[in-house]
Amino acid sequence: MPFRYFIDSDIETMPTAPSSRTQVKRIARNASYDPALLHAIVDAAYLCHVAFADAQGNHCIPTACWRSGDYLYIHGSNGSRMLKALAAQDCCVTITHLDGLVMARAAFNHSMNYRSAMVYGRFETVGEADKRPALEAFMEHLAPGRQAQVRAGNEQEYAATTVMRIALLEAACKVRSGPPNDAAADLGIAVWAGVLPLALARGAPQPDARGTAELPAQLPDYVHAWQD
């Protein structure tokens, strides 16, 4: 019976939850409402999953995200059904980093190590004056200095793009780390137990051969440093 991800019955109350719907109930000892942890989880992410609903039902859509201050940003086409829907309803934005498989001595105590964040609230559309700085902040986050190297968006491209943001205020984090939590009675079982780590890893940069310009001899730092 692997993975007690939501199986623990050790329910505690965490009075610092910012709202009833961010009150973690399953394995509440793994919950946190610390903004610094929330920011770290968001900053380590390239994408989030957004839950919203329309006449066709519930939807869970992955999309790129970034943080500036106390807001999480997303962007997309003006025509995006998701962005239109998000302007008119509360949603839930979730980020999950999987850190490993936790192999316990009892099947029931198998688990995963992870860092997750859930944000509730309503996205607001970023105004025209703030759209370009927001998108440039995204580029700067991914590849510092690149914005000045590429062809910047033209009027048509910017006009076709919507940027939205949601406050990082009504949020909860949940983190599991460390070895399995086997009961003392199970520690004598003769089976390997521990953690099989997982992490999002960077691979060797793959240059696009289609370019016709002569490039600087020096790779940009964000390419050179991609693989340590």
Add this chain to the structure above:
Amino acid sequence: MPFRYFIDSDIETMPTAPSSRTQVKRIARNASYDPALLHAIVDAAYLCHVAFADAQGNHCIPTACWRSGDYLYIHGSNGSRMLKALAAQDCCVTITHLDGLVMARAAFNHSMNYRSAMVYGRFETVGEADKRPALEAFMEHLAPGRQAQVRAGNEQEYAATTVMRIALLEAACKVRSGPPNDAAADLGIAVWAGVLPLALARGAPQPDARGTAELPAQLPDYVHAWQD
């Protein structure tokens, strides 16, 4: 203007979508309704995100998943609010594998490489007779042979656990791979362009020191082979 994840206006119709809500509209050329691709995306995943709603709003919850045949399985505590809610409403289950950042010559053409799957429908609760085989299949998927090595679930542990499954029928996949799609007019811009790859990677197994039994000299295959 990075990441045209949902920005493309090249809308095609894909007549093979199994329903209107699985009809991909944004960058439809990246869509697929091929069951073999869907199975491969699910089998490569350790977790999914599930979107559902209740009186408190929309929720997006990460949870472990596995596949048997044409079903995706999840499990949790009998008391799980999510599992209770899923028995009574259609939901959307999404799996996303991030494969890299696509660095284009135009800011607007930046993107991500990814493999994603969205499944719509309603979960059904797996009956008592099928619960144990389903959970054993999950363990076998993660760690072949381990079920016979650990302490199997006892009556109380099994009784506390709910297993649910959803048919992999109403589903859509979306995949982006390969280099940036810069316009010919941008190919002369003197900036590095290409893909910065990302992949979920395995780290060195971390044995739990708390065990009191003498272990076999040989590591289980799933531990030994964790890092190639």
